Amino acid sequence: MLSLGKIDHIHVKVSDIPKAIAWYERVLNMVPDTRYHQMNDAPHGVTMLANQSGSVRIALSETSVPNDDSGTIAFVVSGQDFLEWIDQLAGERVANREGLTIARDSVADHGFFCAISFVDPHGNPFEIISYDHTWLAGKLKFKARV
Structure with missing residues (x-):
């Protein structure tokens, strides 16, 4: 039977990428993961953040649409x-x-x-x-x- 291993990353929509990066770094100790730098300017513009061990990743994408509170x-x-x-x-x-x-x-x-x-x-x-x-x-x- 197939089984999921772990969560790779979670997408989070924000209104301002630089401000979001600063907040996530200061508050959650997450920093941009340079291995994903090529995705910053991709069609969907994602900035990948990770904790120190790399076990938690959040993909930030910029949007003007307010948060829809789709999940915690x-x-x-x-x-x-x-x-x-x-x-x-x-x-x-x-x-x-x-x-x-x-x-x-x-x-x-x-x-x-x-x-x-x-x-x-x-x-x-x-x-x-x-x-x-x-x-x-x-x-x-x-x-x-x-």
């Missing part, structure tokens, strides 16, 4: 990294869909995993998720579920 991109991290990502997003004053700046009280407790949701400056929705729920519940002091 979710990344999974360890519990310790989850806490560090909250601090990183808060330090960069990244906002959630309601326009509120991310903080530790922005974490959604889903019972067996935790999530922090935010948007890039172009309205594209993201989540950072951790399945280290028990450990995070102790650190973040979630209110008891009824």
Whole structure:
């Protein structure tokens, strides 16, 4: 039976490529992947970004069409990294869909995993998720579920 290996990349529409590159580099530590430089001027003009290990790639394409909110991109991290990502997003004053700046009280407790949701400056929705729920519940002091 055929099986998918992993996600190669995710396409994200933005209104300004240089501003988007600066935001993704500053906030998510993703930089242009020079192996894909020939795609920058291709008919569909894609700028490929990657994390340091190359395990996550986002293909930015410029458009004047507003974000259609077609889906959320979710990344999974360890519990310790989850806490560090909250601090990183808060330090960069990244906002959630309601326009509120991310903080530790922005974490959604889903019972067996935790999530922090935010948007890039172009309205594209993201989540950072951790399945280290028990450990995070102790650190973040979630209110008891009824």
